[in-house]
Amino acid sequence: MPQQVVKQKSRGFICVNAHPEGCARNVERQVEEARAAVTRAGAGRTARAGIRNALVIGGSTGYGLASRVALAWGYGAGTLGVFFERPPEDDRTATAGWYNSVAFHRLAHRDGLKAASLNADAFSDETKRTACEILKRELGPVDLVVYSLASPKRQHPRTGVVHNSVLKPIDYPYTSKTIDLSTKKIHEITVQPATEQEIADTVAVMGGEDWKFWIDALLAEGLLAEGARTIAYSYIGPTLTWPIYWDGTIGRAKIHLEKTARELDALLAGRLRGNAWISVNKAIVTQASAAIPVVPLYMSLLFKVMQEEGIDEDAAAQMRRLYLEVYAPGKALVLDGDHRIRLDDRELRADVQAEVTLLWPEVTTENLLEISDFAGFDRGFKNLFGFDVDGVDYSKPVETDISW
Ligand code: NAD
Numbered sequence: 165m166p167q168q169v170v171k172q173k174s175r176g177f178i179c180v181n182a183h184p185e186g187c188a189r190n191v192e193r194q195v196e197e198a199r200a201a202v203t204r205a206g207a208g209r210t211a212r213a214g215i216r217n218a219l220v221i222g223g224s225t226g227y228g229l230a231s232r233v234a235l236a237w238g239y240g241a242g243t244l245g246v247f248f249e250r251p252p253e254d255d256r257t258a259t260a261g262w263y264n265s266v267a268f269h270r271l272a273h274r275d276g277l278k279a280a281s282l283n284a285d286a287f288s289d290e291t292k293r294t295a296c297e298i299l300k301r302e303l304g305p306v307d308l309v310v311y312s313l314a315s316p317k318r319q320h321p322r323t324g325v326v327h328n329s330v331l332k333p334i335d336y337p338y339t340s341k342t343i344d345l346s347t348k349k350i351h352e353i354t355v356q357p358a359t360e361q362e363i364a365d366t367v368a369v370m371g372g373e374d375w376k377f378w379i380d381a382l383l384a385e386g387l388l389a390e391g392a393r394t395i396a397y398s399y400i401g402p403t404l405t406w407p408i409y410w411d412g413t414i415g416r417a418k419i420h421l422e423k424t425a426r427e428l429d430a431l432l433a434g435r436l437r438g439n440a441w442i443s444v445n446k447a448i449v450t451q452a453s454a455a456i457p458v459v460p461l462y463m464s465l466l467f468k469v470m471q472e473e474g475i476d477e478d479a480a481a482q483m484r485r486l487y488l489e490v491y492a493p494g495k496a497l498v499l500d501g502d503h504r505i506r507l508d509d510r511e512l513r514a515d516v517q518a519e520v521t522l523l524w525p526e527v528t529t530e531n532l533l534e535i536s537d538f539a540g541f542d543r544g545f546k547n548l549f550g551f552d553v554d555g556v557d558y559s560k561p562v563e564t565d566i567s568w
Contacts, residue, residue: 167561170257172551177345177454179549181256185562186550187263188270194230194480195271198237201484215239216389217278218308219295221246221286221378224261225548226450227397228312230483232268235308238488242278242303246286246295248315252565260549269568278303281568287318287374292381299382305389309382311375311396314452318369321377329369330413331456332358338407341527343461343538345454345545350529353457358413370417372396372424379428383435392438394428395486396421397445400508401462402517404524408458426503441497443486443505448479449544462520464536465527466511469519471537475510478544482507 173181218235222228223245235241245268249261257263265281272279280302284291299306319326332355339354358366375396382388398418401409409415425442432438447453447463454460470476477485486507491497500506510516523535532538546552 167563168255169559169561170564171558172546172549174346177545178451179260179546179551181549182258182260182263183550183553183556183558183562184257184263184266184564184566186547186553186556187260188267188550189553189556190547190550191229191233191264191267191271194233195237197480198233198484201488202238205488215241215307217242217244217299217303217306218310219244219246219299219306219382220310220312222312222314223247223281223310224249224265226312226314226448226452227445227479227483228310229261229264229268230479231310231312231487233480234483234487235310236268236272236277236279237275238484240277241308243272243280244295244298244303244306245279245281246291247281247283248285249283251283251567255564257564263550263566266566266568285319286313286378287315287321289321289377289381292378296381296385296387299387300385305387305392306382307389307392309378309388309392309394311378311394313370313374314450315369318374320368327365327368329366329417330358330362331408332356332362333407333412334358334363334416336407338412340408340458341461341524342458343464343532345460345542348529348532348538348542350461350527350532355408355457363413363416366413367417367420370414371420372422372428373420375421376424376428379431379440383431388432388436388438390436390438392432392436394432394438394440395443395505396425398422398442398504399447400444400512401447401459402512402520404521405458405462408456414456422502422504429503441499441503441505443507445482445486445507446477446511448477448482449541449548450479451548454545460541461527461536461538462524464532464538464541465520465523466516467540468535468537469516469523470510471540473516475513475516477510
């Protein structure tokens with residue numbers, strides 16, 4: 165394929181293409197930061213025992229990619245990444261997660277780290293079988309399984325039914341300010357409550373059933389090492405967003421994920437002296453979080469407040485904190501009363517939330533750029549697709565037909 169100049173193309177607020185070099189820069193930055201963190205901690209990666217191999221489900225963007233980088237460069241772990249991305253075709257670019265994964269493989273190869281990737285629907289039985297074959301062939305049993313899927317739909321592997329997830333409140337309509345990401349205007353929206361079927365469908369997509377299917381498949385094939393652990397990610401957020409998040413359909417799915425964590429914890433403890441946990445992470449800009457009504461406006465205010473306090477973290481910083489500090493080998497893990505790791509402690513700090521609560525009624529289309537970090541949110545969103553990334557010359561043609 166001849167090289168081409170790639171300009172950002174959007175449909176509504178979503179970017180429909182991606183820039184391979186911009187995506188590569190993003191991954192390079194994450195890798196450099198992880199290497200620097202390991203050097204600062206004074207430990208070479210070989211000294212970090214405990215995670216030889218990790219399976220990262222949803223490992224091409226957002227928290228999954230950040231986990232994969234932290235585990236590979238933090239522990240020297242071999243990683244299998246499973247994700248569902250569109251490959252390049254003719255002059256159509258691939259999705260960002262594809263290019264992120266190409267960059268991940270290039271850097272892992274450069275640094276002598278084992279890496280394999282599987283681009284397929286994680287919800288299917290066939291993908292689980294193929295992942296097990298890859299592990300047997302290329303890596304061996306895994307010490308850690310990260311479950312970081314964010315998907316709008318799931319075809320159930322046993323029934324064939326396609327479940328679509330929705331982001332809706334439960335029982336009552338919810339009216340709030342929100343930002344239209346394409347017009348950049350603040351307006352009021354009312355979201356009608358979900359039906360019982362929509363709640364059940366959202367739980368089927370974003371709850372823990374598929375996580376359990378993965379662990380069952382790996383156990384059956386003897387691909388979980390003694391002491392193996394698994395972590396899935398959740399979000400709770402402030403009361404401001406509860407009607408649409410924690411008390412809404414997605415919150416129900418997260419409660420199901422927590423229930424699954426307790427079941428898997430008992431299963432892995434009994435079989436392998438292992439563990440299962442939920443890590444409740446901070447709000448960050450990802451393709452998944454930008455799609456939630458109200459949340460992008462909340463994040464724009466939150467980022468401004470957290471930056472002023474010097475405590476803001478992106479996905480990479482959160483995952484370095486999780487895997488290199490909180491979860492460090494030999495260190496007792498601190499859990500909340502519901503068996504969860506809390507990386508959202510800084511977001512939920514009383515002073516941070518008090519400030520966001522003060523700003524919330526004040527923010528308008530006119531003062532948006534002044535009192536919030538919407539500019540940072542907007543740029544962060546473009547960065548996800550490899551656009552507006554420092555150091556990239558967007559007028560230069562690039563090869564888009566690349567693979568790992
Ligand atoms: P994301 O959109 O950046 O990543 C989603 C990943 O899932 C990608 O790798 C994608 O390829 C993969 N995926 C989607 N459907 C798939 C399928 N059918 N088969 C295989 N892979 C598939 O999302 P994210 O925001 O990083 O979310 C990951 C997890 O973190 C979610 O559980 C989310 O709720 C949680 N979380 C997110 C935030 C946030 O603010 N973004 C905060 C806390 C917790």
